[in-house]
Amino acid sequence: MTPVLEARGLVKRYGRVTAMDGADFELESGEVLAVVGDNGAGKSTLIKALSGAVIPDEGEILVDGERVRFHGPLDSRKHGIETVYQDLALAPALDIATNLFLGRERRRRDPLGTVFRRLDTKGMRREARRVLDELGIDVKSMSQLVETLSGGQRQAVAVARAAAFGSRVVIMDEPTAALGVQESGKVLELIGRIRDRGLPVVLISHNMPHVFEIADRVHVHRLGRRVAVVSPKTHSMNAVVGLLTGALRMADDGSIEEVDLTTGLSR
Amino acid sequence: MTPVLEARGLVKRYGRVTAMDGADFELESGEVLAVVGDNGAGKSTLIKALSGAVIPDEGEILVDGERVRFHGPLDSRKHGIETVYQDLALAPALDIATNLFLGRERRRRDPLGTVFRRLDTKGMRREARRVLDELGIDVKSMSQLVETLSGGQRQAVAVARAAAFGSRVVIMDEPTAALGVQESGKVLELIGRIRDRGLPVVLISHNMPHVFEIADRVHVHRLGRRVAVVSPKTHSMNAVVGLLTGALRMADDGSIEEVDLTTGLSR
Amino acid sequence: VGCTSTKSGSDDAAGDGKTKIGLVTKTDSNPYFVALREAAKAQADKNGAELVALAGKFDGDNDGQVAAIENLVQQGAKTILVTPNNSTGILGAIKKARDKGVLVIALDTETDPQDAVDATIATDNTEAGRLQGQYVKAALNGQPARSILLDGTPGSTVSEQRHAGYVESAQPEDLGTEATNGEQNKAQQATENLLQRATTVNSVYTINEPAARGAYVALKAKNLADKVVIGSIDGSCDGVTAVKNGEIAVTVMQFPKKMAEQGVDFAVEFAKSGKKPSGFVKTDTAVVTDKPIAGIDSKDTAWGLENCWG
Amino acid sequence: MTTRVSPSEYILRTPAIGPAIALVVAVVVFGLTTDTFLNVDNLSLVVQQSLVIGTLALGQTLVILTAGIDLANASIAVFSTLLIAKLAMTGTDGVVALLVGILAAGAIGCVTGGLVTGLRLPPFIVTLGMLTIVTAVSRIYAQGQSFPVTDGTLGWLGTTQYLFGQIEVTYGMAVMLAMFLGLWYALSRTAWGKHVYAVGNDPESARLSGIHVRRTVLSVYLVAGLIYGIAAWQALGRVPNADPNAFQLGNLDSITAVVIGGTSLFGGRGSVLGTLVGALIVAVLRSGLTQAGIDNLYQDVATGVLVIAAVAVDRFSRGRQR
């Protein structure tokens, strides 16, 4: 089966810092793929490349097996890829509903809408209320400005946006980082529901229990590249943590072995 | 024993939104106090009031039993209270070392420093490297600009700053939200070490395992006020989650009871 | 409205509400207009009238002058003295004012057509430029003039007229023309830059005396001040002093004070008797220099200092 | 828990409320201290006097909402008046001349926008450069002359009519009103408007949200340019004479109106209603101080103080929220 979204040998350098160093990536249809790795491993850079927000220096990206070139976030959106960025990408001075529909506003169906391009503000607020309620986020009013929301409330808005509009792939960069216990649970549920809709989801998270609860496969990222792909069914949390810290290594045959101490210290 | 830091009946309103609604708070010396609560419960607002970043509409704050009035973050700093804010409060265009020492730069000891007020840039970089290494954060150079750091690296800088300078209380608002498994572990260790120095720590976190690993007491916040203080030794994670979602309630005698369904739905 | 206001004029002058005279100059920064304003104020005080002075914000601010005239009419000015930015820009506002019975007198600059205002009191700027050129040419003893030309604001009518007058009579070889906005600093800078290549210069045309002083400082730094004839226009006391000190060879004096006094007198007369002046009153120009040249009618600086303005 | 906003909150969130208070205060003070300020004629005049700067300020508002600034707006309008007047003088039909002038202004706006978006240059410096260039080109084009306008269409906006036989209004006012309503609608009721705010508020977020940032900014400079063209028409209605030296302070005056109107120079926050009020405040000050018999230089001092005061009033009326 061709992967829905695939990347080969992505490289991205920032001056002396190499954020991605030949990263590969594969997302199968209908799965939840977790991407885990240390801080600074290059996870965000990877998914930014996949969503067109960053243009890699080298490497290629394929959607449904066909090579694509993303020049900006809009290009990936057109392919149905929807992303929650780590820094959320919300406009603080605009209200919740406006942020949710930013870039794909709905116009009214009546002549005011078709001729005068008037927005269906009420309809969008209603819909915004609906998707946020689904996440169980308690916000007073859809016309509240995003800058007045708590950290978690903001994150929920960004997650809701991606969930509502993704049609081929949904990518979430640490969507539950600022969320409470309940709200995190809701987001995991939501991810499950998206998968049930048949959409694959990429989930970046540092929360191993979450990862092991929801992921079908786990992509382990380290020092700018993929070092292993494991299944949470066959591998333990400790194995994954070992892999991402570099204490363990996946051999070519897929078995996991300890990195011997001298090599481990050489860094 | 008088609490090191105490608050009574704090209220803060933003237009129609009441972010704090009579919140109480008590921090005993030498303890790690976790503050938990749903998104939007008002935790950040509470600690902003305690650190002078927000001026409450009502209520009083006491340091070592004496009433204080904070007019800005500087006032609380002068009392030795050091805070990691949820949105980090770093200047993105400045480098790591400068951010770490912002507002309390070190001058050189030689005449250049005393007469011409020249900064000890090298010394500060060396010290910055030391505290970041302690947290196990892998950053290339102390002269790297904060805006080029990954989300987790930034958070580490903020945590390191508070840990290095707190002399009476250290407050951390979700310090591990963006951190990886290893780095989170290091921060928890650091909190432990701070406590061992005799400094009390306030830790806001949504991560129950972390909370239960490190906290001496747990302050449960709900709808703008404290609804319970429990000990992780005597209460289970489920009980705390129940309290913060409102499914459970702490009676005046300290016992925990289920909220009956009709009341639960009335909101 | 016109008749009644005319009639009540004398009562006003006697009682609490003095006769209001409006003055609208091009700007309130140019020393020339400041002198005009101060003279008008003094004359109004002497006659027990009230003078409200308004101005555009810069050379060419027609919109500001229109608003000023409108606001003066609203405020009940009986006479408006105006130095129009250009001859046609503000005719609409002038017409509206006159329709309401206000006496409008153009000072310094004519309108086109002239009968758009009740009367005009003005100098001839082209003539002033011509006089400057005439003197400079004569002072060069038969050498052809090789000039640096320092203009005012690019495109302003006065600047164009004076420049044209100078070119007509001096027939100079143009070694470089720069806009100085009549400012000493800019004139100095422009001259410095031009002198880098205009090594054969023997004369400088300047729009006004600050520009002339700027040119002088730049020439002096290159030890050229003695070899170059600087001409100017205006007749301010500073300018005449510069002529006296030998910094400037000649200046063509104008008489803003006379214009202002004459204008205020007309206004006072109108308030008293309702009599409107008409026609064109030409005020003089005088060549001021301490090195008179045969065939050119000129005054010395002693006379100049007695008659200068500012 | 409803999505309705209470009236009091609505007022507080309307960014034009502070400026409106300042305007009312100014009108009341001048009404009390002079006998001529509050008469109908004078009030009409004040509005007429605010038309050109007000129109320039509308375009300026758009640009400032995208976190830009336009120092060239008045010079573009002046160039447009020259083009129109010179064309009309050489026999071109008034309507055609007008259209050419407005489109030329739009084209210059496009160039500015192209430089800002295409080369990612700071708007301040691009428009400063354009200011120098366009002003010089106007002067070269005019060759030291100014051009009186006689064609009816061109002066049409200055034509006065009387409402109820009393209130003097001009077509210029109607055009201003129409433009204001159009912009208000476009900014608050269409996707384009949301994009303008989003781009000004946080360009990176807007980009990640899939907004065509460059296209939006470019469209703003284009629309602003067209508005400056209309400002040229308004100017010919006020002063039927195209002069290359006119409106040299129009850029700063229009920015003043925008800022007094409560729009943030950092982009993303503000409204055209505020700008309208801001332009009126400036005209009211100028007129009121004249009615009070204050001389020009002292008027300048007073205007400076009052402009600062107006913004201070705005700040305090909203300060309660924080």
Added chain:
Amino acid sequence: MTTRVSPSEYILRTPAIGPAIALVVAVVVFGLTTDTFLNVDNLSLVVQQSLVIGTLALGQTLVILTAGIDLANASIAVFSTLLIAKLAMTGTDGVVALLVGILAAGAIGCVTGGLVTGLRLPPFIVTLGMLTIVTAVSRIYAQGQSFPVTDGTLGWLGTTQYLFGQIEVTYGMAVMLAMFLGLWYALSRTAWGKHVYAVGNDPESARLSGIHVRRTVLSVYLVAGLIYGIAAWQALGRVPNADPNAFQLGNLDSITAVVIGGTSLFGGRGSVLGTLVGALIVAVLRSGLTQAGIDNLYQDVATGVLVIAAVAVDRFSRGRQR
């Protein structure tokens, strides 16, 4: 893994590298196209001509680094020249007059800073108001006159000396150099400088980091004011005559120098070195175009184009980093 920065990276991170390239390009082009531009005398003149705007731009840099802008700087300097010259004329000792003038400029800076920090008003509007007020006050004070300066101290900065018997230098250049070095040191080597950058970069973060935001901003306006006072001294060295109408475009010119120098108008990024280069670029353009024999108005067109080009060069020389 070392904390040393490699030379090439150091160059890239130095914000003045783009402007420096633009400057070199301009000098080379004018050197090749004219025979007079590259001679020693002329180069010295160019530097002298950049002194006043350069000094104003140094103060402007400080203000812009805090995300402010100062439209009143040149008018403050002009007021200061008048004060100094009038005092000296009425018999006050030159040194005393000079000190009074510089301190007065500092005091005006303080008022501006007080309004910006105390009432939290936008610097654009406060300084626009101050521009109007100070200009009017200068004109009222001068009463239509200008004041020649004869006292030696006051014109001292214009005194020329010859280095190696060839190169014409003035004391003004030395003062400029000293001021630049002082500011460079203060901004990059002291806590105050770090605070200025932090406040401009993100005022809320700076506040939460425990910086006295208001005090820092106030100090910036005070220091800037004092620098404008020194600019007044430089101006008297260049033109020994205090004129209320001088330097009317000094504010925009100084902002141009700052922006060409690579300092961001959004605050927190930039350097005084860049500003110095920026001021030189502007002077080089003006002089070079004159040497090339280009007419005034066409010079304006060229200056506009070149200013935009200079910033574009800066943008591209740094574009590689992103």
